[in-house]
Amino acid sequence: QVRLVESGGGLVQAGDSLRLSCAASGRNFSESAMGWFRQAPGKEREFVACIGWDDITVHAQPVRGRFTISRDNAKNTLYLNMNSLKPEDTAVYYCAARLVPWTGTTRGDYNYWGQGTQVTVSS
Secondary structure, X not given: OOEEEEEOOEEEEOOOOEEXXXXXXXXXXXXOOEEEEEEOOOOOOEEEEEEOOOOOEEEOHHHOOOXXXXXXXXXXXXXXXXXXXXXXXXXXXXXXEOOOOOOOOOHHHOOEEOOOEEEEEEO
16 A cells, blocks of 8 residues: 655745655655646646656646656655746645556556645735
8 A cells, every 4th residue: 555645835925936745655666656736626636747767757838947846765755846836836736656667647647646735826
């Protein structure tokens, strides 16, 4: 069984930065592709970024150049560095893991999910 626990969310102003963390347990983290998704009220959960076992990354267009996904295998931790935050980034951010090491960009690619952490960006 896989457990994912996100942290680092909060209330910030537009232009501020945050770093989200996801602590993983219950599987071989170094061989798992990991992703970040977000969901705003009344909207579908959308892809933000993902990273494979080989550190190859994909970032969704709305966050490209502002957000950076990374992982520390020694700590079994996934990160999302968020810069130049905008009000439209406001959402619950979820960490996700899949059973294969290759990256995936859709919700259906992932098998396990954390409980989410709230990010609110004021204008």
